Amino acid sequence: MIYSFGGHDLLGECSRRDLPIERLKSVVAWNISKLRPVLFGQAPYNPVLGETHHVSSGHINVLIERVSHHPPVSALQATHEEENIDVMWVQHFIPKFRGAYVELEVKGKRVMKLQSRKETYDMNQPRLVIRLVPVPRADWAGKMKIKCPETDLEAELHLVSDSFIERFRGNNNRAVKGKISESSSGSKLYDIFGNWDRTISAKNLKTGEVEVLYYANESISGLKPPTVKNLKEVMESESAMVWSEVSEGILNKDWERAREAKKAVEEKQRKSLKQREVSGESWVPQHFSVVKNGKDWDCTPLQPTVPRAPLVITEAHEDIMN
Template sequence: MIYSFCGQDLMGECSRRDLPIERLKSVVMWNISTLRPIVFGMSPYNPVLGETHHVSNGHINVLTEQVSHHPPVSALHATHENENIDVTWCQYFTPKFRGAYVDVEVKGRRIMNLLNRKETYEMDQPRLVVRFLPAPGAHWTGKIKIKCPETDLEAELHLISDSLIERFKGNNNRSIKGKISQTSSGDKLYDISGHWDRTVMAKNLKTGEVEVIYNAKESISGLKPPTVKNLKEVMETESAMVWSEVSEKILKKDWEKAREAKKGVEDKQRESLKQREASGESWVPKHFSVVRNGKDWDCKPLQPAVPRAPLVITEAQGDIIN
């Protein structure tokens, strides 16, 4: 999730902090807030080519687009109106089969620009492990690095695997460890520890002071679905529109009808592909420019800022405009 809940503007805090070290800690906090526990099982929704999600939450406007289907590549652009923050995010996957599990490398550039501060924060993403034996499950693991060249500061986070070996070592499920350092000297300034789905703490190595920098319950509890403010402005490619019939049948627990509706969405995509191939037409994303270099992808938004969306989260719920 790119946006915040319960009145906490985690993205805005990244720019509001006065000291560079405090801004980096806020970026770390925001980055951790985007993690969610993985529910293992069959997913009824496979994003289709050109599918979008355009939503606003407070001063944050977010636009995502599925810019490739084979392989699946998603692009995201988010802007904060008040704090002049710009986030771009390109995400794709490289799975490697390891017998009893699949190790998925989550690739792509994630960049936060604090335009008022003239600072850029570059972030990579953790790996996803999908396990089949001895019991099915999925979890995040691996390293996340956050670096800001302008402030000469960086953070390195390690999501500890919840394998049986790690649990035997005393590393509890969804634990996180890391550090904040000065890039040029390598001097470590803070130790980071905790659980990314609960609380994360930072210890100042100079003063010994320990502070809670992230509390999941306070930051992401009370999740609410978006409300349609203007139905006429909702794009046909909006996820809620594409999968509306599937969602309706799932809520009614009519699994057979849900499968039929999903097949209808997929058949429509296949027919569109056949028509493009027959006419020699290439599909082009509407909201992002996409560059592919071998197996690597890069996505850049076509517009400098994301406009207000017809779907909103935190604003007062009013009547739907037809």
């Protein structure tokens, strides 16, 4: 997910800041902006093997590909042309059943490279907790860590999950507590606190000054879908193409058409799988080199940067990566 903030995209701010500590705080804000309240329920779309999403907004180009279906694994590459920033991640989920709820551990590599600063930021993703009682719902919880070896700085954020009683009372406390520290000495520089769906602040432990790092409302307001700039350049694997008939059925409230269209997409996938099994061929992703090591996955983009996309978001403050 890439967003802008206050008229300036949050990803670009990660490299624009002059001081290393300011750049890390911007990376923290960008990471928090990727969190969204999760809608619980049955989704009409289940990404298929090889499905892609290629989209641009401003100076940012993003390419996502489903590189494995069993288990479901997605890879992402993003390029900020103006600030010379590269983002790459691969993610998959490991479910753990806990009785009244299910934990989905998000595994995979997440890296942001500020090429102009010669800095690399390694990141992870919190867990997704799906609770079954008192009412079904899903939310983010657990620890996020961001580390930059070149600057000797790191941030650690804890997403606080509400207790069963608080959930039962209908409270919605998406709190964040954390810190920014020097990696080598462990010396704490900032306290971080707030709610990831509202406001996140940082307190300088040396001066006592408090600043707001992130406003959720300003970051995610006015979100719109991309539009097609050049239909001839849209790949057949693009999500909008794969699910076009399903979407038309849903928009027209023609549920039978939507169901049949979804069955057709799934049947095409099953047929392709059988053909590969008969011929002994393995699936090869279009845009990433994939390596599996036990339960871990790693992906390397085949191209150094993401080109401009035929799908474009024209507004400066749009969400273009999901």
